[in-house]
Amino acid sequence: MRVPAGESVAAAVLVHALDHTRTTPVSHAPRAPFCMMGVCFECVMEIDGIANRQACLVPVAEGMQIRRQHGTGRIDE
Numbered sequence: 001m002r003v004p005a006g007e008s009v010a011a012a013v014l015v016h017a018l019d020h021t022r023t024t025p026v027s028h029a030p031r032a033p034f035c036m037m038g039v040c041f042e043c044v045m046e047i048d049g050i051a052n053r054q055a056c057l058v059p060v061a062e063g064m065q066i067r068r069q070h071g072t073g074r075i076d077e
């Protein structure tokens with residue numbers, strides 16, 4: 001997707017109407033960015049192969065690989 005430079009990953013997710021950034025570890029409920037300032041951790045995603053990154057605090061970059069996070073984000077899940 002194309003997004004303006006400097007926009008956060010979470011903002012890009014919301015602007016492009018992607019419905020959630022992660023699912024919860026127990027009930028697998030979908031969750032989406034809420035506070036947009038690094039407090040709630042609802043926006044965690046796998047970004048460039050690293051799980052549990054707060055998408056609201058990470059600016060988008062060319063070629064960035066972003067995945068929805070399922071559960072705790074551990075590789076063996």
Ligand code: FES
Binds near residue numbers: 010037041044057
């Ligand atoms: S939206 Fe709350 S920590 Fe990112």
